[in-house]
Amino acid sequence: MTHQTEDLKNNSVGLALADTEWQDNHYGAMQPEYEDMLRWVGIQPGWKVLDAACGAGGFLPLMAELVGPAGEVHAIDLDPQVVEVVNQRFAKGNSLAPVSCASG
Numbered sequence: 001m002t003h004q005t006e007d008l009k010n011n012s013v014g015l016a017l018a019d020t021e022w023q024d025n026h027y028g029a030m031q032p033e034y035e036d037m038l039r040w041v042g043i044q045p046g047w048k049v050l051d052a053a054c055g056a057g058g059f060l061p062l063m064a065e066l067v068g069p070a071g072e073v074h075a076i077d078l079d080p081q082v083v084e085v086v087n088q089r090f091a092k093g094n095s096l097a098p099v100s101c102a103s104g
Contacts, residue, residue, distance in 0.1 A: 020085050023056035031058075038062055046070040053077055054101060057086040064095035071097045076104035 038059055043049055043066040051059055054075035063073045073095075077083050086101040 020056040020082055023058065023082075028058075034059065035062055039066070043067060048072045048074065051075040052104075054082075054086060056082060057089060057099075057101065060086065060090070060099050060101075061095060064097040064099055067097045069096055073097050073099045075099065075101040077101070078104065 039062075043063065045066070045068040047067045048071060049063050049067055051057075051063060051073070052075075054060065054077050057075060060073055060075060064071075067073060075086060077086070080103045083101050083103045086099075090099040090101070
């Protein structure tokens with residue numbers, strides 16, 4: 001089966017299979033493995049962490065949990081639409097640590 005680029009779900013910067021729906025579905029399918037890997041890193045309470053190329057922000061809730069209220073989570077992504085989605089998801093302040101996201 002061949003796919004034309006226009007058949008794939010592209011994000012706003014043109015990356016195929018990178019829209020937020022696809023990213024959320026992928027993260028959900030791999031969530032136990034991804035969370036095990038993130039815990040293995042050894043993030044500690046009070047740390048300031050950066051998720052570079054954060055995509056739809058799947059890792060951010062666990063990062064916020066790991067750094068706790070004394071820590072901070074920062075994220076960047078090239079796709080301004082994704083950054084908007086991530087900021088909307090965390091706008092209510094319902095995570096254990098402050099989460100901010102910017103386009104970079």
